[in-house]
Amino acid sequence: MINEEARALGAAPNKIRETFAYGLKRKAEIGENNVFDLSIGNPSVPSPDCVDETIARLATESKGTMHGYTPSPGLPDVREAIAQNLNKRFNQNYSGDNLYITSGASSSIAITMKAIMQPGEEVIAPSPYFMEYRTWAQDAGCSVVEVPVRPDDFQMDVPAMEAAMNEKTAAVIINSPNNPVGSIYSKQNIADLADAMRRKSEEFGHPIYLLSDEPYRELYYYEDEKPAWVPDLYDNTIVLYSWSKSMSLPGERIAYILVPQSVENWHDVYDAVCGGGRLLGYICAGTMFQQVVKECIDAPVNKEPYDINRKIFMEGLDKIGYTYIKPQGAFYMFIKALEPDANAFVERCKAHDLLLVASDGFGITGWVRAGYCCSKETIEGALGKFQEVWDEYHK
Amino acid sequence: MINEEARALGAAPNKIRETFAYGLKRKAEIGENNVFDLSIGNPSVPSPDCVDETIARLATESKGTMHGYTPSPGLPDVREAIAQNLNKRFNQNYSGDNLYITSGASSSIAITMKAIMQPGEEVIAPSPYFMEYRTWAQDAGCSVVEVPVRPDDFQMDVPAMEAAMNEKTAAVIINSPNNPVGSIYSKQNIADLADAMRRKSEEFGHPIYLLSDEPYRELYYYEDEKPAWVPDLYDNTIVLYSWSKSMSLPGERIAYILVPQSVENWHDVYDAVCGGGRLLGYICAGTMFQQVVKECIDAPVNKEPYDINRKIFMEGLDKIGYTYIKPQGAFYMFIKALEPDANAFVERCKAHDLLLVASDGFGITGWVRAGYCCSKETIEGALGKFQEVWDEYHK
Numbered sequence: 001m002i003n004e005e006a007r008a009l010g011a012a013p014n015k016i017r018e019t020f021a022y023g024l025k026r027k028a029e030i031g032e033n034n035v036f037d038l039s040i041g042n043p044s045v046p047s048p049d050c051v052d053e054t055i056a057r058l059a060t061e062s063k064g065t066m067h068g069y070t071p072s073p074g075l076p077d078v079r080e081a082i083a084q085n086l087n088k089r090f091n092q093n094y095s096g097d098n099l100y101i102t103s104g105a106s107s108s109i110a111i112t113m114k115a116i117m118q119p120g121e122e123v124i125a126p127s128p129y130f131m132e133y134r135t136w137a138q139d140a141g142c143s144v145v146e147v148p149v150r151p152d153d154f155q156m157d158v159p160a161m162e163a164a165m166n167e168k169t170a171a172v173i174i175n176s177p178n179n180p181v182g183s184i185y186s187k188q189n190i191a192d193l194a195d196a197m198r199r200k201s202e203e204f205g206h207p208i209y210l211l212s213d214e215p216y217r218e219l220y221y222y223e224d225e226k227p228a229w230v231p232d233l234y235d236n237t238i239v240l241y242s243w244s245k246s247m248s249l250p251g252e253r254i255a256y257i258l259v260p261q262s263v264e265n266w267h268d269v270y271d272a273v274c275g276g277g278r279l280l281g282y283i284c285a286g287t288m289f290q291q292v293v294k295e296c297i298d299a300p301v302n303k304e305p306y307d308i309n310r311k312i313f314m315e316g317l318d319k320i321g322y323t324y325i326k327p328q329g330a331f332y333m334f335i336k337a338l339e340p341d342a343n344a345f346v347e348r349c350k351a352h353d354l355l356l357v358a359s360d361g362f363g364i365t366g367w368v369r370a371g372y373c374c375s376k377e378t379i380e381g382a383l384g385k386f387q388e389v390w391d392e393y394h395k
Numbered sequence: 396m397i398n399e400e401a402r403a404l405g406a407a408p409n410k411i412r413e414t415f416a417y418g419l420k421r422k423a424e425i426g427e428n429n430v431f432d433l434s435i436g437n438p439s440v441p442s443p444d445c446v447d448e449t450i451a452r453l454a455t456e457s458k459g460t461m462h463g464y465t466p467s468p469g470l471p472d473v474r475e476a477i478a479q480n481l482n483k484r485f486n487q488n489y490s491g492d493n494l495y496i497t498s499g500a501s502s503s504i505a506i507t508m509k510a511i512m513q514p515g516e517e518v519i520a521p522s523p524y525f526m527e528y529r530t531w532a533q534d535a536g537c538s539v540v541e542v543p544v545r546p547d548d549f550q551m552d553v554p555a556m557e558a559a560m561n562e563k564t565a566a567v568i569i570n571s572p573n574n575p576v577g578s579i580y581s582k583q584n585i586a587d588l589a590d591a592m593r594r595k596s597e598e599f600g601h602p603i604y605l606l607s608d609e610p611y612r613e614l615y616y617y618e619d620e621k622p623a624w625v626p627d628l629y630d631n632t633i634v635l636y637s638w639s640k641s642m643s644l645p646g647e648r649i650a651y652i653l654v655p656q657s658v659e660n661w662h663d664v665y666d667a668v669c670g671g672g673r674l675l676g677y678i679c680a681g682t683m684f685q686q687v688v689k690e691c692i693d694a695p696v697n698k699e700p701y702d703i704n705r706k707i708f709m710e711g712l713d714k715i716g717y718t719y720i721k722p723q724g725a726f727y728m729f730i731k732a733l734e735p736d737a738n739a740f741v742e743r744c745k746a747h748d749l750l751l752v753a754s755d756g757f758g759i760t761g762w763v764r765a766g767y768c769c770s771k772e773t774i775e776g777a778l779g780k781f782q783e784v785w786d787e788y789h790k
Binding site: 047116 | 396397398400401402403404405406412415416419435437438441442443444446447448450451453454455457458459460462463464465466467498499501502504505506509510511512513527530531533534535565601643644645646647648660663664665666667668669670671672673674675676677678679680681682683684
């Protein structure tokens with residue numbers, strides 16, 4: 001008999017990817033330039049030149065011999081290069097032994113949840129949050145406990161999170177810069193969370209891990225709001241990074257898990273990560289893209305086009321009259337829907353070929369997420385559609 | 396608290412990959428040509444020219460824009476191309492809707508087990524078999540029931556498999572051409588299994604799925620022993636294929652799951668596969684390699700170098716006096732160890748820098764697996780080592 005849990009998940013695919021598929025279909029029908037798909041986080045900024053140059057060079061040199069298996073945690077020289085890059089940027093002392101390369105942030109999170117949680121345990125997520133956390137926790141036999149962020153500034157509500165911690169709490173997962181809100185948790189906000197987690201780890205007699213899901217690390221727009229290096233604030237932090245956004249490689253599935261030496265029994269935790277990978281069917285991350293990220297690891301991240309879009313988007317929304325959260329990072333605009341039911345609002349927008357994602361799946365009602373990781377022209381066109389929808393609601 | 400099941404798996408990584416890592420280290424110490432690593436299935440035949448040509452062309456044309464997400468089951472045109480290729484070769488009527496592209500055969504198996512099994516159920520595997528089946532079944536809360544093949548010809552022992560089927564049997568998984576033995580199950584042998592499975596499906600009132608794990612499909616060495624197209628013999632067959640071996644792309648993790656229309660409630664099964672993928676943290680298979688397999692799908696598979704190695708290997712082993720199973724397919728030689736404890740034999744070989752895998756992990760004692768997917772020179776050198784080891788046992 002098929003697994004009903006899997007079937008139900010597969011029959012109701014996540015809304016973001018469903019909308020993406022609809023967008024592709026609709027573009028084929030009415031033309032690419034007439035659909036304003038702000039539903040997905042597919043970066044529009046091209047990968048750094050280094051990426052395709054490296055690929056072309058590897059392919060030319062390869063003569064068909066470069067596509068073999070790598071050790072499961074990744075090629076040793078690639079892991080070492082990542083460690084050195086982190087050491088340089090964040091003044092750390094990591095080595096390749098701290099790193100496990102994965103097939104994307106999704107893998108990193110699923111593997112880590114499998115590794116550090118026992119069935120029946122809980123992971124706390126400040127909400128809004130990335131909805132697939134629930135699916136991966138579910139696969140580990142666990143559940144996500146949502147704790148709403150503070151409604152005024154969308155920072156974490158640490159006292160509420162502390163109150164949610166109990167003996168079943170295995171981990172807290174944070175995502176800063178944040179998808180879907182575009183907020184960045186301040187250093188103080190994370191330090192407060194760390195204090196609370198230390199208190200509760202002691203109270204319950206076991207470490208509560210902090211999973212720092214940070215594929216948007218480099219995408220911040222104000223120098224004084226630069227994301228903190230989370231392991232500096234809390235020892236039992238596991239960092240989950242992906243090059244999907246910084247190198248515009250989301251479809252190539254290349255990412256890593258960092259288990260710092262500061263993590264209690266870090267060797268055991270690292271082993272559990274390796275075992276989590278095996279359980280989930282990972283053999284190794286793609287050989288070629290392991291080499292690509294090594295060669296391009298120091299390539300600067302081009303966030304300026306997103307910042308330009310962000311400013312145009314904010315100005316346009318201001319002019320029309322929409323309420324939104326001013327994005328500090330990532331490439332999402334979190335906009336208040338024009339009616340309490342965000343799904344109904346999204347449907348109205350869809351009729352105008354403006355594709356958005358309702359906030360409900362992120363654990364909060366009444367908002368929509370609009371990715372501005374698209375072309376400037378798409379944002380400008382989308383603003384025209386936002387105006388049409390506004391007018392429809394206000395006629 | 397970390398997950399002890401995951402930690403234990405990670406701390407005792409699978410022997411094949413452990414040996415592979417040892418081999419890399421040892422090669423760095425004493426030179427590449429002095430280590431005879433027959434432990435892993437890393438193909439030595441270069442990928443078809445089409446592969447690196449396509450990669451280089453895509454990279455040149457891309458300007459950094461080709462690395463975006465694809466829909467989770469894969470790009471529609473890629474899935475359609477795979478379906479057409481299968482239709483042409485096996486006279487079928489599939490479409491892209493029957494296909495779900497994955498990150499390697501390991502993913503395909505883990506996802507499918509998650510999709511079609513309920514916790515507590517069983518999957519039957521003729522043994523010897525690929526040891527990681529156990530890990531992926533374990534993640535689905537299930538177990539593998541091993542049924543030894545017939546000792547004389549290493550074909551499936553269908554009466555014993557039928558006797559092992561019970562109300563908890565969700566599936567049978569077969570791997571032909573077989574890793575580790577190199578055998579191919581005959582059409583009659585599979586037809587007999589199908590008859591037994593139909594009887595038991597009816598008796599227990601639910602379909603028992605046949606998972607056909609066939610990454611070695613094209614690697615057969617006798618035209619009259621060509622692997623059968625399993626869905627022709629049993630309706631509830633799910634095919635798990637990978638290009639790791641046929642295109643020499645094992646590290647690039649590109650494979651698929653085929654759910655034919657003949658599968659009972661195939662749409663539900665397909666949905667469960669999609670859900671299984673979500674649970675295990677898959678987003679999509681690598682975008683670039685999806686396009687590569689599409690462009691190269693009709694490229695001929697170059698199995699001749701393996702066949703040459705196979706013949707040299709058999710001749711050499713015959714001359715020394717080893718007992719082995721004559722390989723009909725894949726690229727493994729299954730050789731009787733020179734003492735009952737295959738692990739001890741493997742250690743003796745390792746001292747001669749001849750790296751093999753003991754059969755114990757494949758569910759049978761007393762044999763070793765030697766991959767001949769290496770250079771001709773490695774096989775020739777390895778035969779010298781086999782002679783040394785033989786002499787050591789017979790002095």
